[in-house]
Amino acid sequence: MSGEALVEPVPGEPAAVASTGDERVLCIADYHAGIEVGLRYERGVELASAADTRLARLERLLDRTAPDRLLVLGDLVHRIGRPDGDEVDELRTLVDRVTDRVQMTLVPGNHDGGVADAVPELEVAAAAGLRLGPVGFLHGHTWPARDVLRAEVVCMGHEHPAVKLEDAVGGSRVERAWLRGPLDREAFAGHVEDDGDGEGVGVGDRNRIEGTELVVVPAFNDRSGGTWVNVDGQGFLAPFLPGALPDADLYLLDGTRLGHYRQV
Template identity: 65%
Template sequence: MARVEPVVGEPAAVADLGGERALLVADVHAGIEVGLRYERGVELSSRADERREGLCDLIAETDADRLVVLGDLAHRIGAPDGDEREELAALIRAVTDRVPMTLVEGNHDAGVAEAFADRVDVIGPKGGVAGADRVTGDGGVALVHGHTWPDPKLLDADVVCMGHEHPQVRLEDAVGGSRVERAWLRGAIDPNAFVDGGGDDSTASGEPPELVVFPAFNERSGGTWVNVDGQSFLAPFLPDALPTGDAYLLDGTRLGEFRQV
């Protein structure tokens, strides 16, 4: 059984991908400050250095052989240019000087794979599986961003890792105060809701893989308040594909069923 273990206190996890120890993150949104300035007229100081150094520090701390970004490495939708491209180039160079890097294409990554093809391995938007049994093709870790319907073959994996959703929980105290925290979601997939048109009978009758929805690496990127009524999920298969799932804070605190937090 493939294992995906969150790094305590960080929006990141480690996983065995067929003999490689990989560091997995989602939704880096490099260049977000440029995007917010362009989209909303909001001026924020850049945290490009902190994001880059944070990723490199995590690679060292986890002794990772590879970095996998589960989509939305970039922020602005479209081919990167200007300050955003400079930030991406510096980040990718810093990572790939240390370990290989894989990007699962997200909805914000148009043009990124092409622009940095000499530095980054790419998995398409429908996802792929790493570390599967070489004979049967079963098991392993499925990697997908989550903005579109995934390849049904991902259901053959032991666990499916995705980004895109930026899950958060809104927590209230006894006197009415509240705060919002990034969170993990984990639970068994409903195969019939995960695949466009429903899963086939053979997959649906077997043991479904676990779904791990990653918090956004970038704390400025907002997200879905998964425990607040009326919040719309971003992925086309959520929340239906996660009929029961627990929420966890970055420090590992288990909050229980995410709908009841």
């Protein structure tokens, strides 16, 4: 089965449906529950909470895609550390509403250190990622497990990819975008541990990595900012990017293919 058949973006949305063989998995990244509280204490920005709007959008996606599982690619919450106050209220309401309908799994990101304690009923995978059949999932803030890299398609978050578009008269806008392309195994050599079978990642694991596609999922939260991947000087956040994705193409949420991200 091709990578495009395994992981299909939901048209118009920062979400994808992954076919893992046993399940249809709705995949989102960077929900950042409680972001308004974070913006207040981090930057002094006062915004009314959009918690209800975020949850309504997610529930419409569940209706539209009818998945067996919701999988969040990290940064379910915004606060680094244990969520508190309005943040934990939004988190608990979200988990309760989703798990009344489908199984929910979090692959934790760098903002999710306190989630497991705050909501112990939530299924939380290892930070190095999770593999479900032919699809691997990770946040992207740390080096992934080798088994994740052996998947046919690897989905990650963390980057909040966005593209800056300019028109002929100098106007510009920024839109969330997808990055997809062949995964370059060499970016992981020396950083991903052998699991004991003698087949490490890198040159020695050539046959297992060849053909793997890497998909960088745009942020679900439209208030969380992003990396303008087509603008010089905008560095990536993941320790393995851009090396692991040298030939990635950009796609808008509506499916428009813009071409190589450095040439847009």
